[in-house]
Amino acid sequence: MKGKGASLAETTQSFLVENPIFEIRQLSVWYKAQQVLKDVTMDIPEKQVTAIIGPSGCGKSTFLRSLNRMNDLIPGMRAEGQVFFRGLNIYARSVDPVEVRRRIGMVFQVPNPFPKSIFENVAFGLRINGFNGDLKAKVQWALERAALWDEVKHCLHKSAFELSGGQQQRLCIARALAVEPEVLLMDEPCSALDPIATAKIEDLIHELKREVTIVIVTHNMQQAARISDYTAFMFLGEVLEFAPTGLLFTKPKDPKTEAYLAGRFG
Amino acid sequence: MRRSWRKGLGNAFGVLATSGLLLALLALGTMIATTALQAGKLTAMDAMAQAGLALSLRSVDLPGLGFLSYVVAAQVDANSAAAQVGLSQGDVIVAVGGRPVGRPNEVWGAVKARGEGPATIAWIPKPEKLWGRLQAVARPERAGEFCVTLTSIPAGSKAQEAGLQPGDVLISVGDLPVTGTRQAWEAVVAAVRSGLEEVPLEIEREGKRLKLSLHPVQRTEIPFQLDFFGAWWRFLTRIGDPRYPERTGLLSALVGSLLVVGVMALFVFPLGVGAAVYLEEYAPKNWFTEAVQILIANLAGMPSAVVGIFGLEIFARSWGLGRSVFAGGLTLALLILPQTIIATREALRAVPRWVREAAASLGATPWQVVRFHVLPYALPGIFTGFILALARALGEAAPLLLLGAFLYVTFVPKSLMDSFTIVPLQIFDWATKPQDGFSCVAAAAIIVLIITHLALNSLAIFLRNRYQRRWT
Amino acid sequence: MLVNSHHSITSLELRPPFGRLLKERFIRWVFMVCAFFAVVITFATLGMFVAESLPFFAQVSLGEFLGGIRWAPLHEPPSYGVLALVADTLVITAIALGVALPLGLLSAVFLSEYASFRLRQVCKPILEVLAGVPTVVYGFFALRFVTPLLQRTFLPQLSFWNGLSAGLVMGIMIIPLVASISEEVLFAVPRRLREAAYALGATKFEVTTRVVIPAASSGIGASFILALSRAIGETMIVALAAGRTPAWPPDPTRPMLTITTTIVNIATGDHEATAFIWSVLFALGFLLFLSTLVFNVASHVIVRRFRERFP
Numbered sequence A: 001m002k003g004k005g006a007s008l009a010e011t012t013q014s015f016l017v018e019n020p021i022f023e024i025r026q027l028s029v030w031y032k033a034q035q036v037l038k039d040v041t042m043d044i045p046e047k048q049v050t051a052i053i054g055p056s057g058c059g060k061s062t063f064l065r066s067l068n069r070m071n072d073l074i075p076g077m078r079a080e081g082q083v084f085f086r087g088l089n090i091y092a093r094s095v096d097p098v099e100v101r102r103r104i105g106m107v108f109q110v111p112n113p114f115p116k117s118i119f120e121n122v123a124f125g126l127r128i129n130g131f132n133g134d135l136k137a138k139v140q141w142a143l144e145r146a147a148l149w150d151e152v153k154h155c156l157h158k159s160a161f162e163l164s165g166g167q168q169q170r171l172c173i174a175r176a177l178a179v180e181p182e183v184l185l186m187d188e189p190c191s192a193l194d195p196i197a198t199a200k201i202e203d204l205i206h207e208l209k210r211e212v213t214i215v216i217v218t219h220n221m222q223q224a225a226r227i228s229d230y231t232a233f234m235f236l237g238e239v240l241e242f243a244p245t246g247l248l249f250t251k252p253k254d255p256k257t258e259a260y261l262a263g264r265f266g
Numbered sequence B: 001m002r003r004s005w006r007k008g009l010g011n012a013f014g015v016l017a018t019s020g021l022l023l024a025l026l027a028l029g030t031m032i033a034t035t036a037l038q039a040g041k042l043t044a045m046d047a048m049a050q051a052g053l054a055l056s057l058r059s060v061d062l063p064g065l066g067f068l069s070y071v072v073a074a075q076v077d078a079n080s081a082a083a084q085v086g087l088s089q090g091d092v093i094v095a096v097g098g099r100p101v102g103r104p105n106e107v108w109g110a111v112k113a114r115g116e117g118p119a120t121i122a123w124i125p126k127p128e129k130l131w132g133r134l135q136a137v138a139r140p141e142r143a144g145e146f147c148v149t150l151t152s153i154p155a156g157s158k159a160q161e162a163g164l165q166p167g168d169v170l171i172s173v174g175d176l177p178v179t180g181t182r183q184a185w186e187a188v189v190a191a192v193r194s195g196l197e198e199v200p201l202e203i204e205r206e207g208k209r210l211k212l213s214l215h216p217v218q219r220t221e222i223p224f225q226l227d228f229f230g231a232w233w234r235f236l237t238r239i240g241d242p243r244y245p246e247r248t249g250l251l252s253a254l255v256g257s258l259l260v261v262g263v264m265a266l267f268v269f270p271l272g273v274g275a276a277v278y279l280e281e282y283a284p285k286n287w288f289t290e291a292v293q294i295l296i297a298n299l300a301g302m303p304s305a306v307v308g309i310f311g312l313e314i315f316a317r318s319w320g321l322g323r324s325v326f327a328g329g330l331t332l333a334l335l336i337l338p339q340t341i342i343a344t345r346e347a348l349r350a351v352p353r354w355v356r357e358a359a360a361s362l363g364a365t366p367w368q369v370v371r372f373h374v375l376p377y378a379l380p381g382i383f384t385g386f387i388l389a390l391a392r393a394l395g396e397a398a399p400l401l402l403l404g405a406f407l408y409v410t411f412v413p414k415s416l417m418d419s420f421t422i423v424p425l426q427i428f429d430w431a432t433k434p435q436d437g438f439s440c441v442a443a444a445a446i447i448v449l450i451i452t453h454l455a456l457n458s459l460a461i462f463l464r465n466r467y468q469r470r471w472t
Numbered sequence C: 001m002l003v004n005s006h007h008s009i010t011s012l013e014l015r016p017p018f019g020r021l022l023k024e025r026f027i028r029w030v031f032m033v034c035a036f037f038a039v040v041i042t043f044a045t046l047g048m049f050v051a052e053s054l055p056f057f058a059q060v061s062l063g064e065f066l067g068g069i070r071w072a073p074l075h076e077p078p079s080y081g082v083l084a085l086v087a088d089t090l091v092i093t094a095i096a097l098g099v100a101l102p103l104g105l106l107s108a109v110f111l112s113e114y115a116s117f118r119l120r121q122v123c124k125p126i127l128e129v130l131a132g133v134p135t136v137v138y139g140f141f142a143l144r145f146v147t148p149l150l151q152r153t154f155l156p157q158l159s160f161w162n163g164l165s166a167g168l169v170m171g172i173m174i175i176p177l178v179a180s181i182s183e184e185v186l187f188a189v190p191r192r193l194r195e196a197a198y199a200l201g202a203t204k205f206e207v208t209t210r211v212v213i214p215a216a217s218s219g220i221g222a223s224f225i226l227a228l229s230r231a232i233g234e235t236m237i238v239a240l241a242a243g244r245t246p247a248w249p250p251d252p253t254r255p256m257l258t259i260t261t262t263i264v265n266i267a268t269g270d271h272e273a274t275a276f277i278w279s280v281l282f283a284l285g286f287l288l289f290l291s292t293l294v295f296n297v298a299s300h301v302i303v304r305r306f307r308e309r310f311p
């Protein structure tokens, strides 16, 4: 098998993932001349919650966005290395980023529903994917999975902007779930929300991980500890340490991880 | 102490800045007000035209009297009110409603001042009606000299009333020696214009000198209707006679403008939106795109004369489209396209990045992102820009002036290959005409142009305020 | 191309469906063609001017063209001194800018520094609307109002066609342009700069003249350049009000002939349309095109710089 350059033994990953959905190999990303990701190599396990933590500006969002090629939308971005999704390098020439994004959904830091009705928000992904089943039923299914159905079932045609922040974020999750992605990438999904809305989303993540793989970026270390199975610590564009969450929080190997967890920087 | 000095300076500056804006607005206000004032004569002109009269200015330069202008009836419609009271082409109108008039502007001014209803018109019949045909005959007694004689006196004419007979030789009219047939009559007009009711004549009949007096002025009443809306309606809906301001109309220019702008829109809208979408949504951000952007900004600032030369050379001459509506539309399109691209890009840029990202993260292709999100959300902005572009196109004259759009068009263009004129060019033509009345119709056409401009701009502002999305 | 046996996805499935790929490519291509139109037009214009004015420059030396002060293409012998036209153009432009720059800048300062938010909201669209009033309207105003007014008041010797009223009215026309661009750059000067100055005890006047205007100076300069290029290229006002005889030395109280009016004269057939007079048209157009090109690119670059500094 050509391509998978570095073996895991050389990396910061302290454990072997049996069932990796992503195998990331020496991924480097540049914005114009600035290198933002440096030789990231790690495996992300399927149907688990993987959290990415690290100080601001260390490249967490960039890393997350390179998993579904959202970075391609940024002018001046250049990526090197490989990201194998179910064994297939998504940065290979023959791969279409649009197809990648159909399988790997994303939820953003600030809730960003479309300026349309609640129903249309969820239905959009289905429509463009050529869904030809029962649209209403599918929308309901997605809203239910995002634990939003009960709150909006009477006002599906209201503008999505009229929902509260937490509801909007769950709507965005429902929107992503509607197309049944295999992975859900979440970039600080709770940072714009109050504690109650945050708790709801965390519960939701717990529910969802039975069916989808979740990679979540968070600034909140308690949150990472609460919801994730594995945690990666990033620093200046590198993954310094990647371990099961319990292990990373209790026995960090890297002194920088320890310092960060102790709140000495970031 | 020092404090108050600084404060005073600051206040003075504030006042200065305020007055800067006020002065600017004042100048522009004056412009619109004076134009409206100029157009005010339209109703009176129309009243005159409705009575069947078209006027034109003549002047005489007689030794001893100097330069005098007078108004002749250049056309009198059959069966019109004017024809019924006996006026015919060539008669001279000397007073309206008791006011002496020496040029068409004064006639219309008098009609306007007089108001609705019948007004007395004082006029001098043309020579044939006044004293029949005059003849210059050689004097047998003095070789090489001519004298002017009357040949036949029309029955019931003013000459008959004065006692003139066929064969009489006109020696002087109003103390001016008669030197020619036309001059004799002009001397009558000049005498009346200088205030005489009775024109003294000296004639020679059978070798004897006689003094007679001629009352050349006839007075008749003509009913005038000052019909504001009718006047405007007729002005806007007729092609009219381009020679006379009171009979000319704006119709062919209006139709020409609509057609040309229509052709322009047909090209500009798809091309402009397409180019903007490419530059904003598809183009890689590199030096080439940047260069294209600068080119477009520069095209937008290109003087309209340059665009006109391009249209003239490429569309009219090379492509053989001539001075047609089609060539005009293309030339205008060239001028408006860059502006549309810039406005559309701004509208597209107002759609936040996250909308594109959210759609793309659901697996939308670039086209789906544009088609289902960016374009629909940017549509009000695009429309606003487009309406403003239409407004600009309707007022643009220079490129089509160069293209050689006809200034006299006495027909409505029916196909894209017909020649045409447009409202601003019609204004240009009228404004440069020296005859009385044309500046009034030019002003009236300007009012039409400004109202259209304001209406389109208000619509654009309304659209922008009403449909502008707030991205929260 | 299976990597792990339990994976069932093959590379084929991350490939776009062929039809969709084709459609996306086609649409992209269509948009691209639209955008390249602008490029094509610019180069076509440039090419046309170069090609068509060649006969002219083959016969008339550049020195004679740019250095001569007598514009008399129809005399025998003809003389093509464009300096006469340039001088007339510049005099009218100077008059216009003399009106537009101070008034425009003061209006901008008022709107951005003194006016209340509401007033600004009301005045800005008014300025925009005024900026778009057709120029033929301004030309009519100059010819039928300003000239007679000046003749009756200050300048009885003013001729019917003259550069002065054309310049004054052109100035009025350009005010909204200067005002709206300058206002935008003044308004874009960050609050923190102003607040820093206020914190030092500066008055509003001092903040405006010593902090805000200097900070916005490049943008204001760009608006001035744009005004200049606009004035040079303006056609209808001068064609209506400035007359059609070149004046040397330039005298704004007499008829003046600008570059644009000459172009109009030639194109509308005031001159005999011989092949050579036609190439004169292109030589003049080229001159106009190049000069406005320089100014427009300059102002564009300056505004961009400004935007980058205060985004």
Ligand SMILES: Nc1ncnc2c1ncn2[C@@H]1O[C@H](COP(=O)(O)OP(=O)(O)OP(=O)(O)O)[C@@H](O)[C@H]1O
Binding pocket: A031, A036, A055, A056, A057, A058, A059, A060, A061, A062, A063, A074
């Ligand atoms: N669109 C972009 N263009 C250029 N540079 C960028 C862009 N986005 C991010 N960067 C740079 O890349 C680096 C990493 O950014 P990234 O957003 O990935 O950090 P992050 O870890 O997500 O930070 P935060 O916790 O604040 O969200 C930063 O230095 C940032 O300045």
Ligand SMILES: [Mg+2]
Binding pocket: A060, A061, A062, A187
């Ligand atoms: Mg981030």
